[in-house]
Amino acid sequence: MDVKAMEAQPKQSWVARAALPILLTGTMALAFSPIFVRWSEVGPIATGVNRMLLPLPVFFIWMWLVPSQRLPLATTQGKLDLKYLLLAGAFFAGDLCVWHWSIKLTSVANSTVLANLSPVFVVIGAWFLFKERVSRVFLGGLLMALLGVAILMSESLKVSTITLTGDALGLFTSWFYAGYLLTVARVRKRVPTAATMAWGGLAATIILYIIAFSWEGNVWPETPRGWVVAIGLAGVTQIIGQTLIALALAHVQTGFGAMVLLLQPALAALLAWVLFNEPLSMWQVIGGIAILIGLELSRRGTPKIA
Numbered sequence: 001m002d003v004k005a006m007e008a009q010p011k012q013s014w015v016a017r018a019a020l021p022i023l024l025t026g027t028m029a030l031a032f033s034p035i036f037v038r039w040s041e042v043g044p045i046a047t048g049v050n051r052m053l054l055p056l057p058v059f060f061i062w063m064w065l066v067p068s069q070r071l072p073l074a075t076t077q078g079k080l081d082l083k084y085l086l087l088a089g090a091f092f093a094g095d096l097c098v099w100h101w102s103i104k105l106t107s108v109a110n111s112t113v114l115a116n117l118s119p120v121f122v123v124i125g126a127w128f129l130f131k132e133r134v135s136r137v138f139l140g141g142l143l144m145a146l147l148g149v150a151i152l153m154s155e156s157l158k159v160s161t162i163t164l165t166g167d168a169l170g171l172f173t174s175w176f177y178a179g180y181l182l183t184v185a186r187v188r189k190r191v192p193t194a195a196t197m198a199w200g201g202l203a204a205t206i207i208l209y210i211i212a213f214s215w216e217g218n219v220w221p222e223t224p225r226g227w228v229v230a231i232g233l234a235g236v237t238q239i240i241g242q243t244l245i246a247l248a249l250a251h252v253q254t255g256f257g258a259m260v261l262l263l264q265p266a267l268a269a270l271l272a273w274v275l276f277n278e279p280l281s282m283w284q285v286i287g288g289i290a291i292l293i294g295l296e297l298s299r300r301g302t303p304k305i306a
Contacts, residue, residue: 019251020299023260026244029236031267035275036233037100041226043216044100045208047233050221051096052205054234059198069194077190082199084187089203091180096204097211099173106166114170116149116265121178122258129182134255138298142255145262145294152265152287181249181258188250196246201238259298266291 015022040047063069071085072078102111119142126132188196212219221227249257266288273280 015247016251019248020260022244023248023252023257024263026241026248027260027263028267029241029244030261031264031271033233033237033241033264034268035271036229036237039229040233041221041223041229042218043212044104045097045212046216046219047230048093048096048100048208049205049212049219050230051233051238052093052201052208054231055238056198056201056205058239059194059201062194063192063198066194069192071191071195071199081187081191084183085191085196085199086203088180088183088187088196089200089205090207091176091183092200093204093207093211095173095176095180097208098169098176102166102169102173104166106170111166111170111173113149113265114167115173115177116262117146117171118174118177118181119255119258119262120146121175122181123255125178125182126185126254130186130254132254137300138255141294141297141299142259143294144297145259145291148287148290148292148294149262149265150287151290152269152284154283154287178258182254184246185249185254185257188246193243193247197238197243256298259295262291263295 037044037047040050042050063071071082073082099111099115102115123134123139123142127134184196184200209219221230245257245261266284269280269284269288
């Protein structure tokens with residue numbers, strides 16, 4: 001390639017170049033979610049309200065201070081994008097609500113494995129809706145990573161007709177999260193990160209608040225410790241975790257972005273070992289290694305997005 005041709009090529013932004021590390025950092029932050037949920041003193045859906053509502057001022061102030069982060073609502077495209085963001089928020093609210101109910105009706109292991117089937121539905125949805133093709137290497141990596149998740153949680157997995165409803169809700173969780181990822185990945189091609197988090201978060205907050213107030217009553221923590229947990233959940237998982245994921249999704253293929261999130265069960269197990277002294281078994285270590293191998297295979301089989 002000659003010098004002129006090289007100069008003619010557009011330069012990648014720093015976000016595009018660092019998309020994978022950004023996505024990994026966001027995934028690490030999300031791994032704290034079950035830890036904070038365990039510590040929360042309010043109900044599981046109310047915990048979701050705390051997670052979504054408390055960061056909203058940060059995102060709307062960000063938009064107010066930085067005009068480039070605003071959604072151009074005066075334009076036709078801006079109004080359409082707002083509808084997509086509200087849809088993404090509805091998907092995310094469904095994800096949190098259904099997943100928390102799943103945990104109550106089945107084992108954490110079953111719920112985690114089924115909820116992490118979302119990459120399968122993301123790949124199918126991206127192919128069906130957006131004509132995104134995947135290579136055989138990527139599919140091989142996906143299967144390897146899913147096998148790793150199953151191995152990771154194998155010692156806790158239980159198959160029973162008693163937990164059938166909870167297991168079904170775990171599967172529905174993966175559908176909701178796949179819908180969220182597909183919507184956000186598509187809208188992030190045009191919409192800034194702050195607008196994505198603000199408008200989507202507002203929609204999720206309203207839906208979750210209505211459900212939590214109706215079913216659980218009290219939505220807010222009543223002790224200083226409870227507020228520390230709620231603020232920690234909002235700051236770590238939503239402001240840091242989901243924001244970094246939304247930032248990266250504009251620069252990675254949707255299917256691979258969903259696959260990286262398969263690291264969450266492995267990271268959660270590692271955090272439980274550190275914070276709660278829950279020992280790591282040989283199978284958990286093997287499962288974690290399988291997930292990493294699967295991710296590397298899929299990374300090699302994924303085309304780069306500028």
